[in-house]
Amino acid sequence: MGLNMSTNVQVETVAKWEKQPEEYKQACRKLVISHAINELYGSQVYDEPAIALAPNPYAKWLTCRVVMEEYGHHYKFFELGKKMGIDDHIMVPQSAEKSPLSIMLLELTTWEEFCVIKMLGDLGELVLVEDLLKCSFHPLRSLAKKTMPEEKFHSEFGTKFCTEISANKEGRKTIQDAINFIYPHVPYFFGRTKSKNNEIYRKWGLKERTNQEIREDYIKRAAGVVSKLGLTLPEINLKDYD
Numbered sequence: 532m533g534l535n536m537s538t539n540v541q542v543e544t545v546a547k548w549e550k551q552p553e554e555y556k557q558a559c560r561k562l563v564i565s566h567a568i569n570e571l572y573g574s575q576v577y578d579e580p581a582i583a584l585a586p587n588p589y590a591k592w593l594t595c596r597v598v599m600e601e602y603g604h605h606y607k608f609f610e611l612g613k614k615m616g617i618d619d620h621i622m623v624p625q626s627a628e629k630s631p632l633s634i635m636l637l638e639l640t641t642w643e644e645f646c647v648i649k650m651l652g653d654l655g656e657l658v659l660v661e662d663l664l665k666c667s668f669h670p671l672r673s674l675a676k677k678t679m680p681e682e683k684f685h686s687e688f689g690t691k692f693c694t695e696i697s698a699n700k701e702g703r704k705t706i707q708d709a710i711n712f713i714y715p716h717v718p719y720f721f722g723r724t725k726s727k728n729n730e731i732y733r734k735w736g737l738k739e740r741t742n743q744e745i746r747e748d749y750i751k752r753a754a755g756v757v758s759k760l761g762l763t764l765p766e767i768n769l770k771d772y773d
């Protein structure tokens with residue numbers, strides 16, 4: 532890798548961020564924009580519609596909480612972006628100006644699929660925000676700290692419902708089918724293996740790990756989660772994510 536020197540910069544406030552080199556500022560903008568957009572897409576495409584799919588009042592209540600928190604995540608990144616001078620429409624795209632992650636294009640039709648998205652997709656979000664915990668741009672670091680427990684709740688929410696549904700044979704098959712359908716899309720979350728952006732993020736201490744390291748960590752943890760349910764992850768070819 533061409534960039535073996537990383538900087539020790541620590542940027543505590545947006546005002547200090549203003550004075551950083553353009554490469555640093557642009558890298559921070561990219562991170563904030565991608566979180567703002569993905570949180571919004573996820574809320575609109577999956578979480579909000581899932582209220583109607585939830586099978587009983589208790590499940591609806593918890594789903595509402597998830598929806599509230601996901602829109603909240605979007606809004607917190609949006610607010611930070613505003614302070615950094617990023618245009619509203621970039622963080623709240625009206626059309627597919629910026630193409631969403633491939634998982635956002637899957638059509639969600641059942642409660643079981645939603646539960647698997649939370650169990651495996653939000654575990655992916657959790658792994659992503661964990662990597663920001665030591666981020667050199669402190670406003671982003673503190674956002675990661677705030678959203679992390681909620682992402683953990685979302686993933687546990689999914690696991691809890693998937694566990695209940697898997698208690699009988701028919702339910703287990705439904706959940707396994709949903710895992711087979713959804714899981715191969717999640718490893719794209721973490722970006723390409725050879726990524727110029729990721730090199731820059733690491734150079735500036737915005738991220739700690741390479742995309743590939745984050746992806747491998749995720750895959751291990753996802754395998755652990757589904758094995759507790761007596762289920763499996765479908766085979767994927769890591770080369771597909773290069």
Ligand SMILES: [Fe+2]
Pocket residue numbers: 570600601604656678682
């Ligand atoms: Fe979120």
Ligand SMILES: [Fe+2]
Pocket residue numbers: 601653656681682685
């Ligand atoms: Fe979430």
